[in-house]
Amino acid sequence: MSHNLYIPRKHQAEIETGLARFSVLVCHRRFGKTALSINQLIRAASETDRPDWRGAYIAPLYKQAKTVVWDELKRYCGVGTEECLAKFHETELRADFKNGSRIRLFGAENPDSLRGIYLDGVLFDEVAQMPKRIWTEVIRPALSDRKGWAIFIGTPRGKNALYEIWEEARRDPSWFAAMYRASDTNIIDQDELAAAAREMSPEEYEQEFECSFSAAIRGAYFGNLMGEADKEGRITEVSHDPSLPVHTAWDLGMSDSTSIWFVQARPGGTYAIIDYYEACGEGLDHYAKILDDKAYKYGIHIAPHDIRVRELGTGKSRLEVARGLGIRFDIAPNIPIQDGINAVRTLLPSCWFDMTRCEAGLESLRHYRRSFNERMNDFGVRPVHDWTSHAVDAFRYFAVGFRQPGAGPRPPRTENTYNPFGRLHERS
Template sequence: MTRELYTPRPLQAEIEAGLARFSVLVCHRRFGKTVLSVNRLIRAARETRRPDWRGAYIAPLYKQAKTVVWDELKRYCGLGLDGCTVKFHETELRADFDNGARIRLFGAENPDSLRGMYLDGAVFDEVAQMPHRVWTEVIRPALADRMGWAMFIGTPRGKNALYRLWRDAQRDPDWFAAMYRASQTRIIEAGELAAAAREMSPEEYEQEFECSFTAAIRGAYFGALVGEAEKTGRIIAVPCDPALPVHTAWDLGMSDSTAIWFFQARPGNTFAVIDYVEASGEGLDHYARVLDERRYAYGTHIAPHDIRVRELGTGKSRLEIARSLGIRFDIAPNIPVQDGINAVRAMLPLCWFDAVRCAPGLEALRHYRRAFNERMNDFSSRPVHDWTSHAVDAFRYLAVGFRQPGGGPRPPRAVNEYDPFGRTHERS
């Protein structure tokens, strides 16, 4: 591979002069943000006086890190500048510098796999495609005792983790925040931008080139419905009604995440979704404690059909293990994913969500989307499996598996909209 010397463009140099310990860069496509951030890691690794300096480059998926970043890392850090040589480990996507520093690439699809390490510097690439907790629960603590730095780069995909970090960085004088739109930078020629604007939808162009956080998410199943819930005031503070049971709907994972929605069936054939929990790498005993700690009066617990599968290690199914812990599950019907998605679409207009406790789950519902096939220029019939999947799968089981007390089917639509504070609104 050809080795290259990094020479920053004027705007890249401007960014480097302004970087703080924590920095958020919202940049249009082809700005050069990946090259900028890779070279910040390389420079820090070369210049450190720590014999055990550690840097991480985190992409939404491990496969993305390998495809997009690995060649860039080898291209720029293999020059042997200042007598420093680098050894590359292909199987671990790791670069070892002869001064003891290391840079390693990771994927954020399994956040808890990143736990347990320390870091001196971290780059988050395409933050809009990651759950926010990768930063707050995993990487931020890993930087604490080393006073490490973090850099967040990406292009918007709605109001998600990148938007939250961007908004917070603008309010915090100790953070650096910058946005670079294609119409301002002139990195891409005007004629090429005009051609792109003709070939893309207005929402796509605004998102990819003008860094719009409000443009629609391409291929989103529920984005408009979640937006409607927000606009009509159904995402607010929703207290638990102590007179009603709290039901739960689960997506059960072992090596990946388990997600649980907590909800109540309320008057007017509506639903108050009062809480949400997601974690990974934990056994059912952990979630039994989670239920106990919340002290809700529980009704129905809904699980996916594969909870009956027996585990090789114990010979027991998770259904049996749950019963031994005092959790008795109803099993959601095993229906096609698309039918489950349609059930969620029918149910979302009936739901009120607690804005704080359900925020991570709502973020997933908003961003759950179909894959786009560039070759066929069309959307796939299947959803993308990423960080949004666990929350949405759990909500699918809620939509297809819950039955009102008495055994009757869940009503397909509401006559009235129920307000948790006692007001009732007639549908128009």
């Protein structure tokens, strides 16, 4: 059997005996979580009585799943041997087992590839780099009729999806939750840990080896500013003021996500970010209906410059299609992305966010980060393009494209937990 290749360490064996239907494992680097997770899927696929068992391994990016996991899956299944458990399909990253079971690899950056399937078991790896809605909106429903299981494994990267799922699991006795710090497991010897501690920043070491959720996200553009917003009480309940217009800023995706922020400019140069919406694979008519359903009194709608591009199929631009649906867009100036990022940095200290309605957008603002070149050991000049990009791009278009005539100077920043927007009436 392929499992002869996998001999679980002490802590891996503990996990295997403790797993529940839903489990969260927060592990330090080099813990062996990939080997653990792959073998959980292989064991479930090969030992099931169901001839149509389906399992999934989900990484943050499809390319990452292929690079990190695909060869390991084949190796643990015994590829090249007479006892090989499965037949492998390279183009689909799919393993078909002799008993009819199937394991497939996916990337979280393409939620549509996961819709419409059923699953008996799923493993999320590096959950901190994924949006939580992949679980709540896409995968959880896919497990329901089969009463399937899920395992979440990752190393912290701030307070994001992994942190939220970890906290929820700790409060729910039906879940299994475990944290494995390098100082406790002794998997990495003490000399190596001491060397790593000398070479890494304290925040990096605490995050990667001691599983700290409070350490800063490496290369995050707005991490400190979002932390200050949290500390100053500006991520809270922010009510809609029906006497003021609601402005929107959009990032328009074709095959991927479209993001919309809903903003009210308040007296004194502050901005109430009252709402956020994101969806994938929908036409403009869908978003026009969302605007109608929210029933705000709208002001300016801001779109990126490429909304003017004519589509091959219709010969019409999305600007023209939107106008036909009653949405008249102002076009954000086409400026270098770094200038747009700086505009967001300037704007954020004046923003108050509704913590509930803007949750998905806030997650993106916290985790939008520069690319890191491991070979050069340095950050790149451009941001990583991933699930955070759509929300941040839309916010960037607001930062560079919105102009409020007669707006006064921004008020001085203070340590303030009073919410000036909390007493306003909610939209009925």
